[in-house]
Amino acid sequence: MKAEEILATYCTGSMFILERQDVVVGILQDNGVKKKDAEKAYSIFKQNHPFGYSGDDVPPVDIDMFFRAGMRYLDAADDLVSFKKAYWTLFVAAVRGHPEALFRLGMLMGGEYEGCPFTEVRSAVKFFRKADEKGHPDAKLHLALLIADGFRPDTAEEAMSLMEAEVSAADAGEDADTLLDAIAGLRGGDAAPALEKLVSLSEKGVSEASVILDAVYREGYRTEKDPGLADRYWRSVSF
Numbered sequence: 001m002k003a004e005e006i007l008a009t010y011c012t013g014s015m016f017i018l019e020r021q022d023v024v025v026g027i028l029q030d031n032g033v034k035k036k037d038a039e040k041a042y043s044i045f046k047q048n049h050p051f052g053y054s055g056d057d058v059p060p061v062d063i064d065m066f067f068r069a070g071m072r073y074l075d076a077a078d079d080l081v082s083f084k085k086a087y088w089t090l091f092v093a094a095v096r097g098h099p100e101a102l103f104r105l106g107m108l109m110g111g112e113y114e115g116c117p118f119t120e121v122r123s124a125v126k127f128f129r130k131a132d133e134k135g136h137p138d139a140k141l142h143l144a145l146l147i148a149d150g151f152r153p154d155t156a157e158e159a160m161s162l163m164e165a166e167v168s169a170a171d172a173g174e175d176a177d178t179l180l181d182a183i184a185g186l187r188g189g190d191a192a193p194a195l196e197k198l199v200s201l202s203e204k205g206v207s208e209a210s211v212i213l214d215a216v217y218r219e220g221y222r223t224e225k226d227p228g229l230a231d232r233y234w235r236s237v238s239f
Helices: 003-010 021-030 035-048 063-076 080-094 099-109 121-133 139-149 156-170 174-188 191-203 207-219 227-235
Strands: none
Touching: 003 021, 003 035, 003 080, 021 035, 021 080, 063 080, 063 099, 080 099, 099 121, 099 139, 121 139, 139 156, 156 174, 156 207, 174 191, 174 207, 191 207, 207 227
């Protein structure tokens, strides 16, 4: 495979910005390109495609092969270069819609892999959301766990969906049942008693209820919008 074809495979999507020559040259060398030729190819490719490929330009690849290779890299990763190699190899599959690759990148960027020297909650959120869209069964739960790191759900529906996933996984008893009843009521029944249940749970220190109330009042979901009240509930969240 020529250097240009290799770069076209890896440098895909708006998330890939060609800012690390050492990483890109390393990828080329791993694929059998001599260092001098790799550096030249990098320079030419960056000039012609400063942000990589995107949209209809995305070249077809065997995404399962890249996922398996990325997982091998990830399982053995122990420093910056090896974690970056795992990231970009998984990214080739993820940007083409591979659910498990998206999920693993969410875990990686969310700090779930010990020793990873780069993490970013916003990126983890994007990967988990995309994995959820692609049907990954655990994406919602792991997205909910990021709330402890400062992630604030965008909408009331997202907040309710994530809290459903969390309490269902925990099997947490009476408060969990009350929370699920309140969510059901807020979605399709009488909003007033549902909100009363959530307020009562929040006052008891149930953070899942506070997360939902924050989103409800921030959005004005089935009640009046109240940003100040939303912020108050958000400040009470403690996971």
